[in-house]
Amino acid sequence: MFRTCLKQVPINGGIEIRLLIDDKEFQAAGPAEAEKLLKQKGAFAIIVNGEPKDLSFIQSVPADSTVQGLTFESKEGKAIYRHSTAHILAHAVKELFPDAKFAIGPAIEEGFYYDFDVHQPFTPENLEAIEKRMLELIKKNTPFKRKEMSRAEALETFFRLGETYKVELLESMQDETVSTYEEGGFTDLCRGPHVPATGAIKAVKLLSVAGAYWRGDEKRKMLQRIYGTAFASGKDLKKYLELLEEIKKRDHRRLGRELDLFSINEEIGAGLILWHPNGAIIRKTIEDFWRDEHMKADYKLLYSPHMARLDLWKKSGHWDFYRENMYSPMEVEGMEYEIKPMNCPFHIAVYKTGLKSYRELPIRYAELGTVYRFERSGVLHGLMRVRGFTQDDAHIFAREDQIGEEIKKILDFTLFILNTFGFENYDIYLSTKPEKYVGTEENWKISTDALKAALDYKGLKYEIDPGEGVFYGPKIDIKVKDSLGRAWQCSTIQVDFNNPERFDVTYRGDDGKERQPIMIHRALMGSLERFFGILIEHYAGSFPLWLSPVQVDVLTIAERHIDFAREVACALRQEGVRAEENFENEKIGYKIRQSAMRKVPYSVIIGDKEVEDGGAALSLRKKSGEAIGPFTLSALIDLLKQEIKIRR
């Protein structure tokens, strides 16, 4: 991380500037020298008193201001750099497509985009041409010039240019004064700041083109959005493009096919998953682990049906608040039934089958419950966004005085489960009251505070997500960071004081009176389908031993080794190790390659040597190619069982 700090200190009537660069001090005799130094250090913009400004603003920095130089290393610097690149993109488009109208072109997390209104959608060839023109504009190194004007003046200017989108933007603005930036004859409405000149941009790549609604509103015009990215050096850009390649290689849809894990079948329907044997065994392993741990944590397991009467969903409020994600009801003997989008009403029904005492609480019901939700066809995506999926759901009924403790337990439990799957970094969000909600203000406050308190107690860092809570209560969401650093939303912990009320859920208090428990909904992995997809990408299909569909391949050198090899494979299977046989009429090198391609963690090779000594000295070949051993058969079994047990 590189940052430059400088402070103006008036001395002897003149101005001397003190530069702090990486905690080292530099002296500058005036703004001109300061600017030079900043440029030398790679700064292309500054922050003055917290406000981002053009580098040239250094000339007019008021005395006693704190000034920070921005380079590509900082988040703000990246955004400015890429925003400038977006303007160069717009300029290039203007030159090649003079009729194009300009919408917006912000920097985004990994790059930038610009939305255009053009008669013909851009083609990949167009993109190449535009990128080429951008490089030419960069080479010219023309300066970005800032100009300030009244909003009325800007409105007139852009109206005259026929820039209807800019006019609309200006109309929706409050500011009296606005700014434009001009570079090489191309002017764009922009708050800035920008890099000093186009030549500051060292590496650009246009990535894709897609449709995007004006202002994200599907009722408005579909514009053409060009995505691109920019980096401080060609080397960094190359690294980023390699990361994109790596992401492509890990794509769970591709690995799912290659490793024969799952498929989606057009005839069956979009967004519905077929788990193949290799995927199913992974799911079984995950489910077994999940159930065992829930039993240890004093949860009770449930099973519930896939559909229920529509009245139930009306009572639960789902029909009012969640209908757009539910399928149309089906008629059964004149009564309407609905395929379930959630499991909660069933768990409540189980709770209500008997009178509950305060002594019994908290009651924790857990279910791997399969639900169906309507997702628009355009948003479906492999295992990540589907229409039928299994939630690792649980509902906890607790007394008010137990909520804090219970949330802490859930947090611990969640992190333990996620950790087991190799996720060690998380982004945690606390979502507060949304626009559409039920329940009282007071209830919302109590439960939001309880969630907050639990997070603080655990010392977990989190961000507040205002208005993102569910209609029935606030929630904690946990996003896991995968091995490529990407964040995936999995776990959710939601407080609910709505359903107990609606369903009249009660328990008998210590004073003999009826009281209402508070319900907590929670899912750790979220959806098994999606979690599986995340795991595939996280491990790049190379699962740890405990999850691997095939744990050991037993390979033979020649036909005469088959009988003994079969004994070895059987012995492994008897001990619960997933061992497969490859006795094909192929050379050993070929069989090893087959195992490696299928990402089987271990191979055992059986030849004359092994048959002769009766398996007293077996070597294991790891999928990396490394050989370990020799082991006796029983030592090998112990080794594998141990590694499976520790889930590594």
Next chain:
RNA sequence: GCCCAUGUAGCUCAGUCGGCAGAGCACAUCCUUGGUAAGGAUGAGGUCACCGGUUCGAUCCCGGUCAUGGGCUCCA
């Protein structure tokens, strides 16, 4: 749902400017019995997503449907 692109063998992809469709891998059979990431030969496999139109003739051109992919949150 909307915009754009794509849909050819199990997989990855050629190809036909309209004339009965091709490769590599995978699969099958045979030869080879080979010690740590691809031995050889032969063969089978396709209603060119589906429906309709134009045409003497459509996998190719046109229209529709379905599916898949990129996006539709990041505010001058």
